[in-house]
Amino acid sequence: MAAVLLDGKKTAQAIQAEVAAGVAALVGERGVRPGLAAVLVGDNPASEVYVRNKRKACEQVGIRSWLHHLPADTASSTLLELIRQLNADPSVHGILVQLPLPPKIDERAIVQAVAPVKDIDGFGPENLGLLAAGQPRYLPCTPHGVQQLLLRHGIEVEGAHVVIVGRSLIVGRPLALMLMQKAAGANATVTVVHSRSRDLAELTRRADVVVVAIGQAGFLKADMIRPGAVVVDVGINRQADGRLVGDVDFEGVRQVASAITPVPGGVGPMTIAMLVHNTLAAARLLCRADPLAR
Numbered sequence: 001m002a003a004v005l006l007d008g009k010k011t012a013q014a015i016q017a018e019v020a021a022g023v024a025a026l027v028g029e030r031g032v033r034p035g036l037a038a039v040l041v042g043d044n045p046a047s048e049v050y051v052r053n054k055r056k057a058c059e060q061v062g063i064r065s066w067l068h069h070l071p072a073d074t075a076s077s078t079l080l081e082l083i084r085q086l087n088a089d090p091s092v093h094g095i096l097v098q099l100p101l102p103p104k105i106d107e108r109a110i111v112q113a114v115a116p117v118k119d120i121d122g123f124g125p126e127n128l129g130l131l132a133a134g135q136p137r138y139l140p141c142t143p144h145g146v147q148q149l150l151l152r153h154g155i156e157v158e159g160a161h162v163v164i165v166g167r168s169l170i171v172g173r174p175l176a177l178m179l180m181q182k183a184a185g186a187n188a189t190v191t192v193v194h195s196r197s198r199d200l201a202e203l204t205r206r207a208d209v210v211v212v213a214i215g216q217a218g219f220l221k222a223d224m225i226r227p228g229a230v231v232v233d234v235g236i237n238r239q240a241d242g243r244l245v246g247d248v249d250f251e252g253v254r255q256v257a258s259a260i261t262p263v264p265g266g267v268g269p270m271t272i273a274m275l276v277h278n279t280l281a282a283a284r285l286l287c288r289a290d291p292l293a294r
């Protein structure tokens, strides 16, 4: 029997409707409209599409957004100065620096310059540290989207073996931290495998849930999973013919899995929904008397 499709588009729409209601309440009760500043450097076509989609989602839920699009040869110091201005701007609640940045820019320094309370991607050391400590402030958007997609399809990860393929700072690592938390929607047994793992397929075959986030088209094949496993595909790879495909060999794996995310229409829209969710959370935090109080 072919796998059930985990519809990220529909789930993201439901989350965005919840966020829109939260935004309307914040505007009505506090007179504060959440604002997101997006920073895009250079002309990576994929990044341009992602930022456009993120801003479109902001507009749909009533979040104000600004785009700061800088040329590829922008100096790190110029970018740092922009981040400082956005940190100080009271109408900006969230700052999104679209990654990757051009190679000459010190990405780490830029990510770390974002005020932690405005770091709605959750990439900076303070927010990652809070997550590791079990007191998350903003959950990174893609891992949070994966967790919500499973939860809202009634897929229980508590006690399950989740194998995450990929250890990136944006997906694999924070997702592992999230799913192993002692918390609802978590409590999983987590294994992280990566490019240096020995016998990788033997490990993925032991999983109840496999999440693939490595950026390699069609990497996960049908013989690498257990029949009935749930498969979440975080990859978005553009083929030479312009088609978007994931990190999973979708046609093969769907014959063996019990549930699978499509690409596009799976995790991608969930990332965007969680970004608007975090921007609303930042606006709520920042309009408290002491935004850093926990």
Ligand code: GUN
Pocket (backbone or CB within 6 Å): 096, 097, 098, 099, 100, 121, 141, 142, 170, 271
């Ligand atoms: N690049 C790939 N994914 C992301 C993301 O979630 N946020 C940002 N800022 N950049 C990314």
